[in-house]
Amino acid sequence: MTKHRIYTTSFANVYPFYVKKAERKGRTKAEVDEIIRWLTGYSQDELQVQLEKETDFETFFSEAPQLNSARALIKGVVCGVRVEDIEEPMMREIRYLDKLIDELAKGKAMEKILRK
Template sequence: MNSVDRIYALTFARVYPMYVQKAERKNRTQQDVDKLICWLTGYDKTALEQQIAKQSSFETFFAEAPQLHPNCQLIKGAICGIRVEEIEDNLVQNVRYLDKIIDELAKGKAMEKIMR
């Protein structure tokens, strides 16, 4: 199974706790993680919790997102050695956008700078 297939097979609910743990290890909070996810996807807190509760796949999670933030194309850089701005598969790119902003959070970047 290649990395694209793995992303299509993953549920958001399975990865979400890892995002929170990564942030908390660097003295950031679950609220910071939620704020970034909501910024990127347009979900509010209640809708985000519903996506987690229903074990949505990443495909469903992004398909049902109210609206990706128009500035998400400004998210640049490499995740796992791949530049997020060069990814052609929309779902994979959206997941990597999310990975990248959580990574920036864990590295101590200011929320205002992450939410471009």
């Protein structure tokens, strides 16, 4: 079975789209970074290194220092699919991030996005 192409896509290539989506809705790059750090456990410096290395999505998530256990609380639809119903673990991690960025762009409060 062939891997989905998002797995081999550079995280650094998609990251600017996350930021642009947030900024179009009046949110900030800092908030995007906070969401990524919350989800993955990367520090800001570690996140920057991953971006500079142009790490692919699969490596980005598989090398994440500490995936947040509260990520299982992320529910809803992204790209027409319920994230909680995605069976393939790596795709679910990627869609969790997509869902969090969507919530940010829709104006949801950071405390709710980060499941505090």
